[in-house]
Amino acid sequence: MNKLENSISDREKAVFELGIKLGSLFHQFIGTPVSSRTKNSLEKSIEESISNQPFVNSVKVNIEAGKKYNALKPEQIKAKISILYNETRAKGEIEYIEGKDYPLMQIDEVKKVSQN
Amino acid sequence: MNKLENSISDREKAVFELGIKLGSLFHQFIGTPVSSRTKNSLEKSIEESISNQPFVNSVKVNIEAGKKYNALKPEQIKAKISILYNETRAKGEIEYIEGKDYPLMQIDEVKKVSQN
Amino acid sequence: MNKLENSISDREKAVFELGIKLGSLFHQFIGTPVSSRTKNSLEKSIEESISNQPFVNSVKVNIEAGKKYNALKPEQIKAKISILYNETRAKGEIEYIEGKDYPLMQIDEVKKVSQN
Amino acid sequence: MNKLENSISDREKAVFELGIKLGSLFHQFIGTPVSSRTKNSLEKSIEESISNQPFVNSVKVNIEAGKKYNALKPEQIKAKISILYNETRAKGEIEYIEGKDYPLMQIDEVKKVSQN
Incomplete structure (x- = not known):
């Protein structure tokens, strides 16, 4: 679709896709009304939606x-996402950092996996 | 909290609250990734969140x-909400109208109920 | 469109519409990245979108x-909305209440206005 | 913050950040009420928010x-984002693909730039 694609490595494509999912997850669901009574269904729905x-x-x-x-706040949510692009797996997460008002989205691991 | 509250009827308060919930539901969840495989958990999560x-x-x-x-579109979602304010019940819904690009949010019923 | 509409007063319709707009505004924009540098354009965009x-x-x-x-939080936003339904005007607002984690959405005024 | 960071290249970090921004932009603003009268302020607000x-x-x-x-749909929005991580620039975009119901988010360019 795009000449450049040839020059993007599988590792790069995997972390790009990881970034998309982390940004999507946070900005789609932040603000959702949540309580201890309803958090389980929200967790499941976020997991399934992003998957x-x-x-x-x-x-x-x-x-x-x-x-x-309350309306779901950054400090209430943790998420881990694993991407598989060809044989490369990229794992990352959203982690709230005390004293900052935004979630840190970070790469935890990128490696080649065998898919036997 | 507000002098005016005295002059707002229970019917008016009930339909005001109904409007809030319909607007919240639509704008919180529109755009959520959904498929036939994951729609059940999204339905449940929306129901519980708004409740x-x-x-x-x-x-x-x-x-x-x-x-x-796909990213959840207005034409894919129907919702019915029932509000109870003191002894007044207000029911309403989101209904997509063919040929318009937005959902119609409407009041279906407002009536006094006994709560025995 | 709906038999019931006949029995809903203009005041009730006006506050219903007011509720929809307050719920929409909050849940559409909560979470938006904002800083002192960019708040003006966000305020304008929210005003125009909801209008x-x-x-x-x-x-x-x-x-x-x-x-x-930071990602826009309930305590950072105040909004006032005025609805005109036929000759009835309903005004309301979103006001954050210290110690609660959600915004109070309330009716400030409902009255008949002449539209000369 | 994370041992792995050492083994993530600047190119990988740049495309990861690009992905976050594309996912954020789409899921924060999809569903926003928009018309030809108000699209300019929405465009500006999205640009400034994400920046x-x-x-x-x-x-x-x-x-x-x-x-x-209407409520902003995937097919109505195009966006181009440029990331600078150390001396590596990553450019990407959201492009709607006819016949699919979701926006394609893709990498357009990743290259080292001199910052004199």
């Missing part, structure tokens, strides 16, 4: 919520 | 989705 | 933001 | 909208 996107291997979401509901 | 908000009696969501995923 | 919706008379948004950006 | 995020060099957004408003 629809291409090259997603797994998504794991953990939400902290109190009895009283 | 966290004050005065919500019930929420029922139906999503139409294909095998291939 | 597209039916029966909106005016929208006024005020955002507090620091030099460092 | 708050780390490593963003430039953002250019084009929205197609009609006289009647």
